[in-house]
Amino acid sequence: MNPTRSTSADAEPWSARPDDELSLASLLAFFLEHRRLILGTGLILAILVGAISFARSRTFTSTARFMPESSENPMSGLSGLAATFGVSVPGSDPGGSPSFYAQLLQSRDILRETVETRYAFSTGSDSVHSTLIDLFHARGSTPAARRDAAAKDLLRHLDVTIGRETGTVDLAVTTNWAELSQQVGLRMVQLVSEFNLHRRQTKAGAERQFVEARVAEAQDSLRAAESRLQVFLQRNRVYQNAPQLQFEYDRLQRAVNMQQQVYTTLAQSYEAARIDEVRNTPVITIVEPPDRPAKPDARLALVKALLAGLLGMGLGALAAAVRRAFGPRGGMPTRRPERRREEVPEEQTAMHQPLAPRASGPIAK
Numbered sequence: 001m002n003p004t005r006s007t008s009a010d011a012e013p014w015s016a017r018p019d020d021e022l023s024l025a026s027l028l029a030f031f032l033e034h035r036r037l038i039l040g041t042g043l044i045l046a047i048l049v050g051a052i053s054f055a056r057s058r059t060f061t062s063t064a065r066f067m068p069e070s071s072e073n074p075m076s077g078l079s080g081l082a083a084t085f086g087v088s089v090p091g092s093d094p095g096g097s098p099s100f101y102a103q104l105l106q107s108r109d110i111l112r113e114t115v116e117t118r119y120a121f122s123t124g125s126d127s128v129h130s131t132l133i134d135l136f137h138a139r140g141s142t143p144a145a146r147r148d149a150a151a152k153d154l155l156r157h158l159d160v161t162i163g164r165e166t167g168t169v170d171l172a173v174t175t176n177w178a179e180l181s182q183q184v185g186l187r188m189v190q191l192v193s194e195f196n197l198h199r200r201q202t203k204a205g206a207e208r209q210f211v212e213a214r215v216a217e218a219q220d221s222l223r224a225a226e227s228r229l230q231v232f233l234q235r236n237r238v239y240q241n242a243p244q245l246q247f248e249y250d251r252l253q254r255a256v257n258m259q260q261q262v263y264t265t266l267a268q269s270y271e272a273a274r275i276d277e278v279r280n281t282p283v284i285t286i287v288e289p290p291d292r293p294a295k296p297d298a299r300l301a302l303v304k305a306l307l308a309g310l311l312g313m314g315l316g317a318l319a320a321a322v323r324r325a326f327g328p329r330g331g332m333p334t335r336r337p338e339r340r341r342e343e344v345p346e347e348q349t350a351m352h353q354p355l356a357p358r359a360s361g362p363i364a365k
Helices: 024-033 035-055 076-084 098-105 108-116 143-156 178-235 243-278 301-326 346-352
Strands: 060-068 118-122 127-131 158-162 169-175 284-288
Touching (some): 024 035, 024 301, 035 301, 060 098, 098 178, 108 178, 118 178, 143 158, 178 243, 178 284
Antiparallel strands (some): 158 169
16 A cells, blocks of 8 residues: 655645745745735835924024033042041032033923023014913913923923033023023023022031131140140250250140141131132033024934834734734635545455456357
8 A cells, every 4th residue: 555645735835934934035925925014004104204294393402511610629628637526528529520510400490490481582473471381381280280391391302411521511402493492591501500609609608617616626726735835945945955855845846836737727728618608600611602593403304204114114014924823824825725636555446346248158168
């Protein structure tokens, strides 16, 4: 009995073989089979994104750049001295770094002050006098809620970057009006300068109070050391020839010198703190003030449409693959099964064949 042989009709489709799934021909066949869905999805999404990009109103971006002023901490020379009194005084000011100013521009207080400021600008055909709360159409049940909503909207219109090599802070403000973008940038830089000026004056006042108390103590200690040295010199007019008296004199003189050095350092720091407490000079250097943009920002509608088209084609291919996987028979094309022609064994064939008729006539002996 011969084994049953499979015909070419029994071969599985291309999707059932792993080697063919990854081949370029398989991908091309898949694309051609579902080209309407893939290309149609990409085209629809590209047209939709392009239309939305063209329909949006034009925006204007004003940029500014400033650099924090690196100032010496008046207490830097007193770090070791203050430690002896149990007080920790940092030698450098972490609040003067560009990262601090970048975070300050995006802080809650600066954003709230900015949106509550009233701006006056021209739109070409009309003059506007309003706050960002009204211009952004902020929603909220209370004035505070509307203010916070406008502050969040303003944060989305900001772009703050830091120049690592130069130590500068770049601010970019984007709105629907060129003059408004410039005014908002100016207001934010002004608020940063005022905040840091107030912080520096407050810090200088606290340092002045600390140093003032230390100056009084250092002055009393210096006078006490000088008095001990004076008493020694009055009792021992000739001490150079006596080793013990010479040693005592050197000890008292070192105490006077040390107390005098402490008092001098504290007195200088006290005067510097008093000056900083009333100083009103800016603490940031404006490298580039906020400018008024002459041209609107580029819409980049063509680029967005192309990217959306590619994304749409990918989504279309994904939808086609899902439909193919969960369609009839795993998404493989249905074919009309052919009947297999089974081979009949020879014994069975011989049994079913009709017998040949006998020949008439006498039988040969």
